Each structure stands twice: as structure tokens, then as C-alpha cells.
Amino acid sequence: MTRVVYVNGRYLPYAQAGVNVEDRGFQFADAIYEVCEINGGRLVDETRHMERLERSLDALRIAMPMSRRALGLVLREVVRRNRVTTGLLYLQVTRGVAPRDFPFPGDDVAPTVVCLARRVDDAKRAARASAGIAVKTMPDIRWGRCDIKTVMLLPAVLAKEAAAEDGAQEAWLVDSDGFVTEGASSNAWIVDRSGSLVTRPTGNAILPGVTRRTLLDLLSREKIPLLERAFSVDEALSAREAFITSASGTVMPVVAINKVPIGNGHPGELTLRLRSIFHQVAELSH
Numbered sequence: 001m002t003r004v005v006y007v008n009g010r011y012l013p014y015a016q017a018g019v020n021v022e023d024r025g026f027q028f029a030d031a032i033y034e035v036c037e038i039n040g041g042r043l044v045d046e047t048r049h050m051e052r053l054e055r056s057l058d059a060l061r062i063a064m065p066m067s068r069r070a071l072g073l074v075l076r077e078v079v080r081r082n083r084v085t086t087g088l089l090y091l092q093v094t095r096g097v098a099p100r101d102f103p104f105p106g107d108d109v110a111p112t113v114v115c116l117a118r119r120v121d122d123a124k125r126a127a128r129a130s131a132g133i134a135v136k137t138m139p140d141i142r143w144g145r146c147d148i149k150t151v152m153l154l155p156a157v158l159a160k161e162a163a164a165e166d167g168a169q170e171a172w173l174v175d176s177d178g179f180v181t182e183g184a185s186s187n188a189w190i191v192d193r194s195g196s197l198v199t200r201p202t203g204n205a206i207l208p209g210v211t212r213r214t215l216l217d218l219l220s221r222e223k224i225p226l227l228e229r230a231f232s233v234d235e236a237l238s239a240r241e242a243f244i245t246s247a248s249g250t251v252m253p254v255v256a257i258n259k260v261p262i263g264n265g266h267p268g269e270l271t272l273r274l275r276s277i278f279h280q281v282a283e284l285s286h
């Protein structure tokens with residue numbers, strides 16, 4: 001089956017798809033993106049992803065490329081044409097194509113839209129979740145607006161590479177006061193000694209994760225105590241449990257930080273319970 005990608009109004013085989021070399025996404029990382037889980041062929045938490053997309057575009061003063069309804073049809077068509085039942089949808093919107101110059105181009109420049117869908121091996125992901133992942137801490141060297149989901153991901157690339165070279169699957173970024181901000185591509189959580197879940201409050205220092213937000217709904221439904229506050233690396237090392245959240249992994253247990261086992265070195269009980277019931281509260285598209 002030929003995989004197709006949506007580029008500016010057309011569904012094209014990958015070999016025929018491309019973006020102009022003067023695209024501002026390519027030249028300045030002047031672009032935002034979303035990643036959405038595909039579960040049973042349906043989009044998970046589409047409304048929240050669309051809300052965040054609009055918020056990111058607004059923050060950068062990039063126009064919404066089409067109505068939310070039209071965009072929703074494109075997303076569905078990409079999933080359908082690629083016959084993805086379990087996987088990820090990737091959507092990127094750039095400020096468009098213009099001769100290279102830093103200030104914004106004129107209003108006549110239309111945003112570039114790219115959307116693709118990719119299968120994920122469910123068995124592999126489940127195996128990863130039952131083993132749990134290792135995390136390496138790295139200094140957070142990103143900019144002051146980490147709440148905007150831009151494609152300016154070089155600090156995340158470098159941190160993830162350093163983690164991978166150390167046998168870890170995620171990097172936890174640490175601010176100058178020694179507090180964890182978030183994962184390189186996930187939000188960071190611990191279960192403290194009293195059994196409360198702890199995660200950093202939203203603000204400019206972290207991306208407001210859609211999975212994080214939906215998990216908050218689950219916690220209130222399950223009456224699980226939550227503390228939205230920053231936690232230090234030392235506190236994480238002595239936590240009962242730790243995990244990350246993201247659209248690509250939902251709730252993923254962390255069993256080691258900097259090679260130090262967390263809790264008993266196995267995925268935590270509460271973490272696995274939250275993982276198993278996460279989709280009960282997530283929105284599934286039609």
C-alpha cells in the first residue's frame with residue numbers, strides 16, 4: 001500500500017510530496033505542530049488537540065489555515081487513506097513560503113499544511129509499558145515559551161540523543177533551580193510518599209500536554225489526590241512511582257532515573273492502573 005501525505009490541499013504519495021525550500025518552517029522553524037493518537041482508527045482527544053493548535057497559531061500570529069471542521073475532514077481522510085488503526089497523526093502548520101527574511105511576510109502568504117499518519121506497533125508499545133522506561137536528566141536549555149508547540153525541537157533532539165546514548169528512552173529536562181520541567185517529548189509525573197500524584201503546573205516552562213489534561217480529568221473522577229507543583233530530581237529519585245504522559249505513549253511507567261531504580265524498579269501499581277483506564281475518559285472522534 002502506498003502511504004500518502006497531505007500537503008496544501010493534495011493527498012500525495014511520499015515520493016511525490018515536498019515542501020518549498022523557502023518554507024519558513026524549514027528556514028526558521030517558524031511553525032507549529034500537533035501529534036494525536038489514533039486508536040481503533042479514531043482520533044483521541046481531537047478537540048483538545050485542535051484547541052491547542054489554535055492557541056499555538058494565535059501565539060505566533062499564524063492564521064488558522066482552514067476552518068476547524070475542514071481540518072477535521074483532512075485529518076480523517078489522512079487516517080482513512082493510510083488505513084491506520086493504531087498509530088499517530090502528525091500535523092504541521094508553517095507560516096508559509098517567502099524569500100528568506102526574518103520579519104513576517106505579507107498577509108498574502110498562505111500557511112503550509114502537512115498532515116501524515118503512521119502506524120505504531122501496539123505489541124511493542126505494550127512491552128515497553130510493562131517493562132517501564134529509563135530516563136536521563138539533562139539541563140533544560142529551551143526558550144521561554146515552551147507552552148507553544150513549535151517545531152523548534154533541537155534541544156529535545158540533543159537531550160533525547162544523550163538519553164539514548166545512555167540507554168534511556170526519555171530525557172527529563174531540569175531547570176536552573178534543580179526542578180524537573182518536563183520530558184523532552186512528554187510531561188513528567190511522580191507519585192510522592194503520601195501517594196499523591198505530582199506534576200508541574202502549566203505555564204511558560206512546559207507544554208500543556210493534552211494527555212496531561214485528560215489524565216487530570218481521570219484523577220478527579222477516581223478521586224486520586226493531585227499536587228500541581230514542581231518537584232526536584234532528588235524528590236523524583238526517592239518517589240514511589242514515576243511516569244510520563246504523551247499522545248504517543250499515553251501513560252508510560254518510568255522505572256529508572258539516571259540509572260537509579262524508582263520504587264521497586266518495576267512499573268508502579270497506580271501508574272499501570274491509570275494506563276489501563278486512560279481511554280475511559282479520553283474523547284474518541286467519530
Ligand code: PMP
Binds near residue numbers: 035183187208247
Ligand atoms: N511536553 C513536550 C515538550 C512534548 O513534546 C509533548 C509531546 N508532544 C508533551 C509534553 C506531551 O503532550 P501531549 O500529551 O499533548 O502529547
